[in-house]
Amino acid sequence: MDALIVSLLQSCAEGNPDLLESCLQYGLDLNFVTEDGLTPLMYAVTYAGNTQGGSYSRIVYMLLEAGSDPNIQDSHYGRTAGHYAAHCKQSDILELLMECGSDVTICDIEGQSTFHLAITNGLEKCVELMVETIPALVNYTTQSGTAPLYLAAKAGSYKLCQKFLAFECDPYVIDPLTLQSPLHAAAEQGHASIAGLLLKKEQSVLDATDARGLTPVHLAASNVSSSLVLSAICDLVGSDVLELTDASGLTPLMHACASGSETCVEFIVKKKANLMAKDSSEGKTCLHWAAESVIASSDIISLLCKKRKGLVTELDVHGRIPLHSAATSGNVGAIKSLLDHGSDISAVDNDQYTPMHWAVAKIVLLPLTIASLMSLLKNDWTNGMRVVKSKRITIAPAYAVVDRALVNTSITAKETIGA
Structure with a gap:
């Protein structure tokens, strides 16, 4: 690469007006594209968004004054300098580009224009200037059909939503x-x-x-x-x-x-929403959904149980109570909370499986979690012995086997796929 071009790109990357001025004296064509697909103007804009220090606004102004075209699209993504300014949230530079003829309606290969990116990235002042210049932009969708109002609502811009609605946007x-x-x-x-x-x-x-x-x-x-x-x-x-x-x-x-x-x-x-409602697909209550969630807190379980005591015994279409759901997800906090509120550890579903069967059959519990669950059963619930009714039972065909190692002491689980 020519040494002069290297110096020019260096001045754009560093935000160095003095170096750029010395390069411009040679009358270079500033609209060439590098191997990266970028023009010098694009270099200056992108480095402005990723580098602290430097006089990048000055660099951009000098390039534009010297003949840089703000509407050239890069060879890889079809983006203009305006796209890069909006993407990097450089509002001052974007305004400067707009003053110098940047076409904010040009779309990149993803179908988004500078206008759309400015909305998405919260450049409210720039967007307002665009709309004041071209009012029709309020209904200018991306090439895939996404409307400006939708983008503004998603981005959380109350000001832009208010402005677009004032233009009678749908x-x-x-x-x-x-x-x-x-x-x-x-x-x-x-x-x-x-x-x-x-x-x-x-x-x-x-x-x-x-x-x-x-x-x-x-x-x-x-x-x-x-x-x-x-x-x-x-x-x-x-x-x-x-x-x-x-x-x-x-x-x-x-x-x-x-x-x-x-x-x-x-x-x-x-x-006062209906806590006993069931979904139409599997007949689960809100407590089933909370118990099945791996992130639901025991406080949620406790709140629901206190408000509707009957929730702990409600069955889904498979005959499972919320404790089955909690055992399947491996949420020990939910299991403990459900047991605290009277859930039956020995309840069987339509396939005659208890919550413990499902905990092991799904193979979702780590040994520590299994140990925690069994500790709960051993120390706090006298009917915990009813979970396992023989020294060795199949927990679900082709899934796992539970070995009863020591009566009243511990239960270990081991995978025996195909057993």
Whole structure:
């Protein structure tokens, strides 16, 4: 590579205006593309986003003044300098590029323009400038059909959502990839204020399901960190939405239990949702879903059991109580909590398997977990002896065998695939 070109690229990478100025004196064509597929302008923009120090805005300005074309697309991804500025969240540089004729509508090979990337990365001021210049951008979708309002809702930009809605953007616009509305996106990401804003425009989307068969309410209930979206929804439309079922017949409470969202479980229980509801596919209650989850806390189990004592004995379509589900998942905390609330360790399902059979048959328990479970049975529950009724029994054909090593002392599990 020519030494002059090396120096030019070095000045762009280092953000060194003095070195760049000395290179520009030779009248170089600044729109050449390197082996990496980038122009010098793209180099300056990308290094600005990944390097501390340096006068990169000055470098970009000098390159543009000297004839750099901001609309050249790189040879690998079809991105312009504007794409790189938006991707690297360089708002000042992006504004400079826009002032010098950057076309924010050019799409890369993924079908996204600088405009779309600016929304996704929260460059609100830049997006507002783009829309003020080209108002039609508010309805400019990606090549796959994703709308700006959906991107803004997903990114958590209340300001942009508000601006797009002011342009009469359709709040019900459906993303063709996820089949989600902007409300779905806001609910899934936990953006309560945006959810409230969208609901004031359109409430009919609440029972609409996405590609996974989930409504915005179910997505909000699955948020492990906050119940704010659920609260916003209930404040606007009432708590009856907490009885909505998804495509598999699951309620929001079941989703909250499965995701281990203690805050959402507490919120839904306080709203007096039906705790005894069962899903339409396997007949599981919210307690089954909590017990089956490997991340649900024992506090969730305890809360549900205290509110509805009969939950511990409810059967799914396979004749299994929640303790069977907990044993299958290997959640020792859930097992202990269920036993504390009177769950029957000797309960058998339709195939005559106890919770202990399933714990071993699924081969999900580590030796330490098995030891912990057996310690619970030995020390705290006198009917624990009923789990194993002979010195050697098959725990599930072709899965595993439990050997009773010492009566009243320990049980060890070993895999015997094909036994």
